Amino acid sequence: DQQNIVAVAEFAKRILVSNPKEEKLETEKDRSRRSTDRSSQRDKNRNEEDGARIIDDRREKMHDRDKVSQDKPKSENKKIADAKQLIDMIPRTKEDLFSYDINWAIYEKHELHERMRPWISKKIIEFLGEEESTLVEYIVSCTKDHVHASKMLELLQSILDVEAEMFVLKMWRMLIFEIKKVEAGLSGRGKA
Numbered sequence: 001d002q003q004n005i006v007a008v009a010e011f012a013k014r015i016l017v018s019n020p021k022e023e024k025l026e027t028e029k030d031r032s033r034r035s036t037d038r039s040s041q042r043d044k045n046r047n048e049e050d051g052a053r054i055i056d057d058r059r060e061k062m063h064d065r066d067k068v069s070q071d072k073p074k075s076e077n078k079k080i081a082d083a084k085q086l087i088d089m090i091p092r093t094k095e096d097l098f099s100y101d102i103n104w105a106i107y108e109k110h111e112l113h114e115r116m117r118p119w120i121s122k123k124i125i126e127f128l129g130e131e132e133s134t135l136v137e138y139i140v141s142c143t144k145d146h147v148h149a150s151k152m153l154e155l156l157q158s159i160l161d162v163e164a165e166m167f168v169l170k171m172w173r174m175l176i177f178e179i180k181k182v183e184a185g186l187s188g189r190g191k192a
Contacts, residue, residue, distance in 0.1 A: 079186055085178045090173050094165070097172045098149045103179050112178045113140050119174055127163045135159065143175065 080168050091097045107113070121136045128135075142152055156164040 010072070030070060046079070054175065082184060082186055083181070086177060086184060089180065090176050093171075096177075097169055100172070100176060102146070102175065103183070104146045104163060106179050106182050107146075107175070110182050112175070112182070113144050115178050116143060116171075116175060119173065123170065127160055127167055139171075 091100055117136065117140050120139050121131065121133075124132050124136055124139075139152075139156070142155065147155070149168055152167045152171075153164055156168060160167055
């Protein structure tokens with residue numbers, strides 16, 4: 001009972017001594033602080049739930065991916081192994097690439113320039129930092145005209161500067177790979 005009397009006296013003293021406006025301000029601050037605490041707790045709970053959901057989604061996707069790779073027919077795995085073998089057969093040095101005998105008949109018959117176009121576009125964006133559709137079309141037309149690798153390098157030197165050689169070497173490897181894929185029967189798409 002003594003505690004109640006002390007508490008009431010303390011409360012009465014606060015009311016009499018303090019400015020009502022200050023009291024109101026303190027009450028609003030307390031209310032605001034509690035509201036903020038509740039909303040930050042709500043946000044924290046929401047973030048934890050979202051985080052748990054994302055982790056669950058990732059686990060599910062990884063499980064699905066594992067399941068797909070287990071369900072993949074052996075022929076699909078064989079195709080991947082064959083493609084890796086093909087890549088290993090492609091020359092790596094400038095001399096070997098530039099002297100490689102390109103099978104232009106297969107390139108034309110299967111319209112491989114259409115497979116090269118997205119790759120060329122992507123590489124031009126990497127080298128120049130922006131899409132250059134005119135340049136991409138020019139390079140595709142050069143391959144359709146069976147321009148030799150050394151001539152292609154010469155043509156692109158003024159545009160791509162020091163990057164030209166790296167671009168042509170990578171492009172020639174890709175071109176050879178696409179042709180080898182068709183020759184090996186690994187290419188599902190394309191015209192017969």
